Amino acid sequence: MSDDHVYMTLAEGHEDDSRWAYGTGFEDPLHGVDTTVPEGVDAGRLAADCVALADDALVSAQRLAEWTTRAPELEEEVALANIGLDLLGQARLLYARAGQVDGTGRDEDAYAYFRDAEDFRNVRLAELPCGDFAFSIVRLLVLSSWRLAHFEQLSAHPDPVLAAIAAKGVKELTYHRQYAAEWAVRLGDGTEESRRRTRTAMEQVAPYLGELFTAYDVRGEVVAVLRQVTEAAGLPMPVYRPLPGAGRAGERTEHLAPLLAELQSVARAHPGATW
Amino acid sequence: MVTVLTDVRHARHIAEQVPDPELPMLTLADLGVLRAVEMTGDGTVVASLTPTYSGCPAMAEMRADVAARLRDAGYTRVEIRTVLDPPWTSDWITPEGRRKLAEHGIAPPGAAPHHAAGPVPLVLSPVRRTVACPRCGSADTEETSRFAATSCKALWRCLACREPFEYVKEI
Numbered sequence A: 001m002s003d004d005h006v007y008m009t010l011a012e013g014h015e016d017d018s019r020w021a022y023g024t025g026f027e028d029p030l031h032g033v034d035t036t037v038p039e040g041v042d043a044g045r046l047a048a049d050c051v052a053l054a055d056d057a058l059v060s061a062q063r064l065a066e067w068t069t070r071a072p073e074l075e076e077e078v079a080l081a082n083i084g085l086d087l088l089g090q091a092r093l094l095y096a097r098a099g100q101v102d103g104t105g106r107d108e109d110a111y112a113y114f115r116d117a118e119d120f121r122n123v124r125l126a127e128l129p130c131g132d133f134a135f136s137i138v139r140l141l142v143l144s145s146w147r148l149a150h151f152e153q154l155s156a157h158p159d160p161v162l163a164a165i166a167a168k169g170v171k172e173l174t175y176h177r178q179y180a181a182e183w184a185v186r187l188g189d190g191t192e193e194s195r196r197r198t199r200t201a202m203e204q205v206a207p208y209l210g211e212l213f214t215a216y217d218v219r220g221e222v223v224a225v226l227r228q229v230t231e232a233a234g235l236p237m238p239v240y241r242p243l244p245g246a247g248r249a250g251e252r253t254e255h256l257a258p259l260l261a262e263l264q265s266v267a268r269a270h271p272g273a274t275w
Numbered sequence B: 001m002v003t004v005l006t007d008v009r010h011a012r013h014i015a016e017q018v019p020d021p022e023l024p025m026l027t028l029a030d031l032g033v034l035r036a037v038e039m040t041g042d043g044t045v046v047a048s049l050t051p052t053y054s055g056c057p058a059m060a061e062m063r064a065d066v067a068a069r070l071r072d073a074g075y076t077r078v079e080i081r082t083v084l085d086p087p088w089t090s091d092w093i094t095p096e097g098r099r100k101l102a103e104h105g106i107a108p109p110g111a112a113p114h115h116a117a118g119p120v121p122l123v124l125s126p127v128r129r130t131v132a133c134p135r136c137g138s139a140d141t142e143e144t145s146r147f148a149a150t151s152c153k154a155l156w157r158c159l160a161c162r163e164p165f166e167y168v169k170e171i
């Protein structure tokens, strides 16, 4: 099969599924994985955990993709897009797992395209607008450190599928955090302007830290990373000022609905479309 | 009359020859994503694939390619399984795969990082790795971008022969 027959190859392998190239529905990222939920694991809770983690990743990926054509350098644009693609992959695996275990049999598209803002359970920090490059870097530093610490815990989860998704994600999140940490130090230790912007970004993320630490018991590890980076950058640690409510409980900012409107518009205008 | 092929070694050979969609100089076996090819009692060929990165967009194509090649070779019952555990590591790229990468001007990965149990440490002054230029062999090279056209590669340049080159990252 030569490369120019990719369409035929895909179509051949999916005679039973003509929706081969719409969104991501042409393939199940967990195709052929043993779907059994182990005894002692609460399927409802497992599905909810997977959806929340997938929502964080999907919303973050969408924000990172917004930098495409707008980043300060082509290299950074490619980096942010690549990181977003990893997170999108994690979201797809997690939605697929949720659909297997929550009894609805929903596929990844159903979760990504056909739920409204109030149904999303991502942490609010993920949905805030991109802001400037310093804010996006500081947010990426916080979210990747937090997710990495939790994925390390999850790689011992009793559900082998979630554990495997997490173990794979650990490798990716490690270099996401590395990228963000190096940039945070460079900006914080850079010009007066980059220092001012990075300091402002630290203040802007501070109110959203509380719900991260309520969601998972990873505060020690995340704070240690932030301390290491702020010390190297000569920046103050963000001051912990928790906002009321939590994205995990369905509390939303005004920014998620417009993000989803853009993300979901094509899928909703042409349900089941193929091209 | 339908002849059911039952030779698992031949099936494995067929699956091993399927090229990777993004690094077509490598087969799926060279890349280490083809984890197993087995045959069940009823003659179904079961090929197990593992994704390189969670977001690897080529996974669907790899599955379809392997299934199509096996069917073309006469295996009527084919099943493709996704294996997530253990996660793929660049250490699984075979010596043959590394040789082919270098031959095509792509520097092969070094040894993947391993960390002991416990939190993954953040190292703010990463150890400078030496990557030999795949064209002239010089070690006088530098990274220009840690991220490139696909997740698995970084961009480097050689200061001796002045040529840019891609480098498969260790993960």
Ligand SMILES: [Zn+2]
Pocket: B133, B134, B135, B136, B137, B138, B158, B159, B160, B161, B162, B163
């Ligand atoms: Zn050279």
